[in-house]
Amino acid sequence: MVLLTLMAAITVGVVRLRNLFAVVVLGGIYSFLMASVMIVLDAVDVAMTEASVGAGVSTVLMLGTLYLTKTEETRPAHTPLLPLVVAGITGIALVYGSFALPPFGVADAPIHMHVAPYYLENSLRDTLVPNVVTSVLASYRGYDTLGETAVIFTAGIAVLMLLKGRRDVKPGPKRKRVRR
Amino acid sequence: MRLDIVFRVAAKMFIPFILVFALYVQFHGDFGPGGGFQAGVMAGAMVIFYAIIFGLEAAQRIVPPRVVELMVPAGVAIYAGVGVASMLLGENFLNYSPFAHDPAHGQEYGILLVEAGVFVTVSGTMTVIFYTFVGRGR
Amino acid sequence: MAILEQTVAHYNHWVMIFLMISGLYIVVARGNMVKKLVGLGLFQTSVYLLYISPGKILGGTPPILGEGLGPYSNPLPHVLILTAIVVGVATLALGLALVVRINESFGTIEEDEIFAEEDDT
Numbered sequence: 212m213v214l215l216t217l218m219a220a221i222t223v224g225v226v227r228l229r230n231l232f233a234v235v236v237l238g239g240i241y242s243f244l245m246a247s248v249m250i251v252l253d254a255v256d257v258a259m260t261e262a263s264v265g266a267g268v269s270t271v272l273m274l275g276t277l278y279l280t281k282t283e284e285t286r287p288a289h290t291p292l293l294p295l296v297v298a299g300i301t302g303i304a305l306v307y308g309s310f311a312l313p314p315f316g317v318a319d320a321p322i323h324m325h326v327a328p329y330y331l332e333n334s335l336r337d338t339l340v341p342n343v344v345t346s347v348l349a350s351y352r353g354y355d356t357l358g359e360t361a362v363i364f365t366a367g368i369a370v371l372m373l374l375k376g377r378r379d380v381k382p383g384p385k386r387k388r389v390r391r
Numbered sequence: 392m393r394l395d396i397v398f399r400v401a402a403k404m405f406i407p408f409i410l411v412f413a414l415y416v417q418f419h420g421d422f423g424p425g426g427g428f429q430a431g432v433m434a435g436a437m438v439i440f441y442a443i444i445f446g447l448e449a450a451q452r453i454v455p456p457r458v459v460e461l462m463v464p465a466g467v468a469i470y471a472g473v474g475v476a477s478m479l480l481g482e483n484f485l486n487y488s489p490f491a492h493d494p495a496h497g498q499e500y501g502i503l504l505v506e507a508g509v510f511v512t513v514s515g516t517m518t519v520i521f522y523t524f525v526g527r528g529r
Numbered sequence: 530m531a532i533l534e535q536t537v538a539h540y541n542h543w544v545m546i547f548l549m550i551s552g553l554y555i556v557v558a559r560g561n562m563v564k565k566l567v568g569l570g571l572f573q574t575s576v577y578l579l580y581i582s583p584g585k586i587l588g589g590t591p592p593i594l595g596e597g598l599g600p601y602s603n604p605l606p607h608v609l610i611l612t613a614i615v616v617g618v619a620t621l622a623l624g625l626a627l628v629v630r631i632n633e634s635f636g637t638i639e640e641d642e643i644f645a646e647e648d649d650t
Contacts, residue, residue: 253602255424294558314538316587338498366619367516
């Protein structure tokens, strides 16, 4: 609960700050907090991934982009009133909906009734792998993981296509600086 | 950064352990938390760390971009190849049962192979993305 | 007392909702492309929380089987989110690559300035 509150506090910082460098560093802290929350919620595999991906690789990529672009955000031209109202209404609707959800941590919630007991009971017999997450990931739901791997492959190829090769500097109206 | 001896020595000490830990996470994923995704990201992070401390050229001498770009499709090929192999052995696509004398052992080997494919793709993609971003900046 | 009970039972949902609407607000209200991607990441992590937190059983252990352990928390959301995180960083990298290209051809990553420049030409 303390961790979740800390995460909410960091989110306020992310929303308010205008220096993108600070925002990215706060994002790294946020990811580490998220990883701690995942450990508390018994998702050790997810925590490991979040700590290495969210706090490690994506922070480095964001900083690399900031190095290539610029680190200060301009003041927004529009008033943020309309987005605020939209976000507020969405939030109220979601809170109203949350009362119908099963309370946190009970063992007889619908999510624990369907396929999860099958995985937990049969994983060791079917695959000899005690870590159920691994056996579900690679064996029971192997198609999913093949698809995810293909998505990562596609994203890697797309980044290569966008950024590799010569930077074509074309003079003309497109390249002129914009007035502030 | 390049001249800072503390960083260089510390990096030299850390990097082998990061690589060993990534391989541990990869092969111990059956018994504890871990697996191909996490290990791949860690291996990619090791290359990124090395490139940050010692410069992009030094990193690309050790892990050439050509190899990394080959790793990206190779992992998917390993994964799909395991599926095709199981089909050729008379089972459904991605059903690993016929890989060993009894189905459960077959599943274990299949999971190991598939995780290796995931590892190759993920580590290759992370490294390749970092190389292209940094290569753009100069 | 009833309010306190509701708070304990739904605190995870409420924090999740707060993170989600903050991400939504950043994506809609801010013109800076990198900030928009950060907001998208916030929204994404709130979805991770939405998936993982119902899978927890109070007093449960991580789903790694062993003698005398249990009950185990639900492994299925862990699997789904595990892959979602890695796919998330791949798509984030794609978005950042697009931002870099936009910066190269327009000289800015602010939405309003790009629109102004489009109108000029």
